[in-house]
Amino acid sequence: MANVTLHFSLGMLLGAVLAARSVMQALRARHRMSNSLRRALILMYALGLYATIPHWLSRLGVAEALCNGWWMNLFFFYPTIGRLRPDGGTLIGQVLLSLTVACQYVLLLVAIRRVTPKASS
Numbered sequence: 001m002a003n004v005t006l007h008f009s010l011g012m013l014l015g016a017v018l019a020a021r022s023v024m025q026a027l028r029a030r031h032r033m034s035n036s037l038r039r040a041l042i043l044m045y046a047l048g049l050y051a052t053i054p055h056w057l058s059r060l061g062v063a064e065a066l067c068n069g070w071w072m073n074l075f076f077f078y079p080t081i082g083r084l085r086p087d088g089g090t091l092i093g094q095v096l097l098s099l100t101v102a103c104q105y106v107l108l109l110v111a112i113r114r115v116t117p118k119a120s121s
Contacts, residue, residue, distance in 0.1 A: 004052050005089075006085060007055065007093070008048040008049070008097065009093045010081070010093075011049070011051030011076055013096060015043040015045070015048065019036070019040030019044065027110070034111060037107055037111050051075055054068070054078045055067075
């Protein structure tokens with residue numbers, strides 16, 4: 001079964017892809033990025049948590065057969081990914097999660113740079 005980190009990072013990655021358009025529009029238009037960035041971050045973390053629901057259900061004591069049934073593919077293909085990565089995929093999940101958080105950090109720095117006045121010489 002794949003590690004929960006892999007599922008969380010894949011959910012966050014999907015959120016980043018879905019929010020990329022609005023963030024890029026704000027970047028190109030030179031608008032303040034706070035609204036689009038807030039929506040992007042909320043979407044990314046919400047989809048990351050959504051992708052891990054079957055894991056948390058199994059931790060709460062729900063039968064493993066129920067948590068790995070085909071109907072749990074509703075949670076971003078949770079059982080399918082588990083079958084594709086039976087070794088866990090922990091390293092892949094950690095790398096994806098690290099890259100996603102690094103990209104979020106860079107976007108936050110860009111947004112802060114836009115609202116801070118430039119020092120005059």
